[in-house]
Amino acid sequence: MIKGLKVNTSVFPIVLMIRPYVHLNCASTADGKLSFADGTRLRISGEWDMRRVHTLRQRYGAILVGAGTIIKDDPKLTVKGDYVHDPNPITKVILDGAGIVSPSSRFFRTPGPSVIFIGGEVDHMWTEEVLRMNEEMEGDITIIPFHTKDGIFPLNEVVSKLHHMGVDRLLVEGGPTTLWGFLNKGLWDRFTVYFGPMLVGGRGPGITGGMGTFDPLAIKLENIMKTEDGGVLLDYLPMRIRP
Ligand SMILES: NC(=O)c1ccc[n+]([C@@H]2O[C@H](COP(=O)([O-])OP(=O)(O)OC[C@H]3O[C@@H](n4cnc5c(N)ncnc54)[C@H](OP(=O)(O)O)[C@@H]3O)[C@@H](O)[C@H]2O)c1
Numbered sequence: 001m002i003k004g005l006k007v008n009t010s011v012f013p014i015v016l017m018i019r020p021y022v023h024l025n026c027a028s029t030a031d032g033k034l035s036f037a038d039g040t041r042l043r044i045s046g047e048w049d050m051r052r053v054h055t056l057r058q059r060y061g062a063i064l065v066g067a068g069t070i071i072k073d074d075p076k077l078t079v080k081g082d083y084v085h086d087p088n089p090i091t092k093v094i095l096d097g098a099g100i101v102s103p104s105s106r107f108f109r110t111p112g113p114s115v116i117f118i119g120g121e122v123d124h125m126w127t128e129e130v131l132r133m134n135e136e137m138e139g140d141i142t143i144i145p146f147h148t149k150d151g152i153f154p155l156n157e158v159v160s161k162l163h164h165m166g167v168d169r170l171l172v173e174g175g176p177t178t179l180w181g182f183l184n185k186g187l188w189d190r191f192t193v194y195f196g197p198m199l200v201g202g203r204g205p206g207i208t209g210g211m212g213t214f215d216p217l218a219i220k221l222e223n224i225m226k227t228e229d230g231g232v233l234l235d236y237l238p239m240r241i242r243p
Contacts, residue, residue, distance in 0.1 A: 019159040020170040023060065024179055024191040025053065028207050029198050034176060037202025041073045044196035046229025054083035057090055060171040066178035067096035070105050077107045091115065091167060095178060097151045099126040103133040113140040117158055119148040155185050176209030183208060183217060188238060191219065197230040
């Protein structure tokens, strides 16, 4: 180890697989919903949680979300100076098998590199439009065509590719389809869920989506915290075995 270099392994334990350390995070209502019943964006996090999330973004340096989150929420995926002193641009990673995110989405227009994983069947007109917008905005986009099986990327290959590109810590911020993909494949090291003090009912997106399983995944509750903005933060670790 380089003299004087301290590695805090309690924050980023050493990952033996060749992939980044993966932290999954989301904000849920107390009744387990991530948005309004029609999927429109719902501000769940209070000030305490906003500060926590933006601090995580800064610390990890790379965020990944699925195309559904871009379409429904149109997030900027930046670190806000309101929460973090002197923030740096971060790497934004999008999974978009079908090539459906709008080339005018806000994340394209924010500083820092963007990486978009797309399926091999994506219309080249879409790719050209994204590259044209990128040039116009003087952005820094990398589009990575990936082979898909039934429209789904092998996420282990996605994280391995990111690792090769220099991403050693990845914050996955949803939505439910993407979270389930990482959970179900065991490609995660920490999973935090902030439960805000509100209820919305309905059949809107829950914490996880995807196809589900009849073989429940075991997770270990590592910590539970009542937060000063009225919420609860649950902090899980993988068990690596089925219950
Ligand atoms: N409260 C929160 O913390 C939070 C955070 C994020 C999102 N949300 C909410 O979540 C909802 C969106 O849910 P969602 O499940 O649609 O979002 P999502 O997980 O962000 O997006 C799903 C899409 O991502 C792509 N994708 C994900 N995994 C993939 C894989 N392994 N291979 C290929 N493509 C993959 C697919 O895009 P293609 O269709 O292009 O193949 C898929 O349709 C919105 O209502 C949003 O408000 C809430």
